[in-house]
Amino acid sequence: MSQNELIKTKLSFLGTALLNNIVESSSVLSFEKDTELLREGQFVKVIPIVLEGLIKVFSRFEDKELLLYYIKPAESCVMSFSASLKNTPSQVFAVTEEKTTVILLPVSKVSTWVKQFPTFNQLFFEQYNIRYSELLKTINHLLFDKLxxxxxHYLVEKKEFTKKNPIKISHRQIANELGTAREVISRLIKKLEGEHKVKQHSNQIEIL
Known part of the structure; x- marks a missing residue:
C-alpha cells in the first residue's frame, strides 16, 4: 500500500478536501521502536497522527515516569496539539512503543485547518474526550485499587494496545510507568503468577 493510500484508508473520516491538503503539506515517516519523537521543553513543530504502530506519551520526574496515554492508529497527541497552538514548550515525552509510521502535520498549516475544516476540530475534540476518560479511569485506579x-489492568491494556501476548517488557519499565520500584513489581508479578493471571517467560509476560 502506498503512503497516500495508507493515509486515505486510516484517515478517511477527515474527508477528501482535508486529506488532500494533508497529503500535499505533510510528510510520512517510519520510526523504529524506542525512538524519541518529542521531549519535555521542546517546541512543537509538527503534530503526529499515527498510521501504524503505537506511541507512548509520558511525563518524567527525576528518575520516575508517569504514563499518560498511548497514541494508536488514527489518533493524535492532544498535548502536542495544545502546545503547538499556544506556542509553548512541550510538557511531555513521546516515544515509539514499536515500529511506527506517522504522518507529521506542520504546525503552520494546522492553525489554518482548524478554522477551515470542522472535521479536523472533531478529531481533536474526540481525542480530548478519550484522554479525559482515561484520566478519570487512572484516578479511580489510584484511589481505590491496590497496586x-x-x-x-496495566498488563491487560498493554496487550490490547500492542495486540501481542506475551508482551516483551522488563520489570523496570513497568515500575517506571507505574511510579514504583522494580522490586515491588517483581514481587507482584510473582503474586499474579501464583493466581494464574500471568505467566513469566524470558523477558516476556503472558496474560492468561
Whole structure:
C-alpha cells in the first residue's frame, strides 16, 4: 500500500478536501521502536497522527515516569496539539512503543485547518474526550485499587494496545510507568503468577 493510500484508508473520516491538503503539506515517516519523537521543553513543530504502530506519551520526574496515554492508529497527541497552538514548550515525552509510521502535520498549516475544516476540530475534540476518560479511569485506579490490581489492568491494556501476548517488557519499565520500584513489581508479578493471571517467560509476560 502506498503512503497516500495508507493515509486515505486510516484517515478517511477527515474527508477528501482535508486529506488532500494533508497529503500535499505533510510528510510520512517510519520510526523504529524506542525512538524519541518529542521531549519535555521542546517546541512543537509538527503534530503526529499515527498510521501504524503505537506511541507512548509520558511525563518524567527525576528518575520516575508517569504514563499518560498511548497514541494508536488514527489518533493524535492532544498535548502536542495544545502546545503547538499556544506556542509553548512541550510538557511531555513521546516515544515509539514499536515500529511506527506517522504522518507529521506542520504546525503552520494546522492553525489554518482548524478554522477551515470542522472535521479536523472533531478529531481533536474526540481525542480530548478519550484522554479525559482515561484520566478519570487512572484516578479511580489510584484511589481505590491496590497496586497488584493496577498492575494487572496495566498488563491487560498493554496487550490490547500492542495486540501481542506475551508482551516483551522488563520489570523496570513497568515500575517506571507505574511510579514504583522494580522490586515491588517483581514481587507482584510473582503474586499474579501464583493466581494464574500471568505467566513469566524470558523477558516476556503472558496474560492468561
Amino acid at each position: 497488584d490490581v493496577r498492575l494487572y
